[in-house]
Amino acid sequence: ERCGSPPAPRRPSGHLAGFLRWHALGGNELLRKWTGGEHHADSEADSSPTRLSPLGEGTKKLPQAIIVGVKKGGTRALLEFLRVHPDVRAAGAEPHFFDRDYDKGLRWYRELMPKTLEGQITMEKTPSYFVTREAPARIYAMSRDTKLIVVLGRVQDFLGLKRIITDKHFYFNQTKGFPCLKKAEGSSKPHCLGKTKGRTHPNIDPEVVRRLRDFYRPFNMKFYQMTGRVFGWDD
Numbered sequence: 001e002r003c004g005s006p007p008a009p010r011r012p013s014g015h016l017a018g019f020l021r022w023h024a025l026g027g028n029e030l031l032r033k034w035t036g037g038e039h040h041a042d043s044e045a046d047s048s049p050t051r052l053s054p055l056g057e058g059t060k061k062l063p064q065a066i067i068v069g070v071k072k073g074g075t076r077a078l079l080e081f082l083r084v085h086p087d088v089r090a091a092g093a094e095p096h097f098f099d100r101d102y103d104k105g106l107r108w109y110r111e112l113m114p115k116t117l118e119g120q121i122t123m124e125k126t127p128s129y130f131v132t133r134e135a136p137a138r139i140y141a142m143s144r145d146t147k148l149i150v151v152l153g154r155v156q157d158f159l160g161l162k163r164i165i166t167d168k169h170f171y172f173n174q175t176k177g178f179p180c181l182k183k184a185e186g187s188s189k190p191h192c193l194g195k196t197k198g199r200t201h202p203n204i205d206p207e208v209v210r211r212l213r214d215f216y217r218p219f220n221m222k223f224y225q226m227t228g229r230v231f232g233w234d235d
């Protein structure tokens with residue numbers, strides 16, 4: 001959770017949420033690159049309590065959409081900001097089902113989900129799924145319709161949600177150095193992500209930055225080709 005790998009050059013401003021629909025057993029090259037990886041202890045839960053539907057009504061369902069990565073890509077920010085939407089309900093902590101606790105079974109996994117009413121989307125985020133070789137096939141075995149999200153661009157359309165969450169929901173918090181919510185879900189108070197998010201970073205030797213950019217350039221180019229979009233990560 002805390003040590004995303006490998007280190008990638010950072011974008012200077014806040015990450016926007018985005019998506020890719022991954023066909024778990026299809027030919028998607030990214031999926032084939034998922035490598036093995038163990039993961040322990042999700043300690044983000046303090047900043048993201050599990051929230052229930054109003055009056056605790058509804059039923060627990062397996063997620064229809066999962067944020068699978070990437071680590072340190074702003075996955076927590078995406079989930080916290082997305083759950084402001086009345087049609088989105090999300091597990092608070094990272095379930096780590098498809099990488100760590102798969103043996104516990106789908107019933108166990110479903111219990112971790114919040115209750116939802118008809119029409120609401122159940123979501124979770126566990127970015128280590130992206131680096132877990134078995135995760136794509138396991139998710140596919142649960143449901144071939146699960147939407148898989150990687151933080152990149154816009155996400156509300158992908159999930160079939162009305163575009164309700166806009167910049168009006170946010171303010172820029174100078175101390176934090178990031179956008180924060182004016183009101184968290186089910187609360188009237190402003191909400192920034194916890195201390196483990198938006199940390200200050202050391203200055204990196206320009207030579208190291210250059211080498212990292214050189215290393216990632218061919219992968220970025222391939223990715224731009226795949227998605228038909230230029231993300232400008234090479235500047």
Ligand SMILES: Nc1ncnc2c1ncn2[C@@H]1O[C@H](COP(=O)(O)OS(=O)(=O)O)[C@@H](OP(=O)(O)O)[C@H]1O
Nearest residue numbers: 001071072073074075076077178179193197198199
């Ligand atoms: N609005 C907002 N507030 C706080 N932090 C934000 C925000 N948007 C993006 N980020 C960036 O998210 C980085 C953490 O990403 P993840 O949540 O995916 O991390 S993790 O892999 O689950 O540990 C985190 O990285 P660090 O700065 O290294 O902590 C932030 O740069």
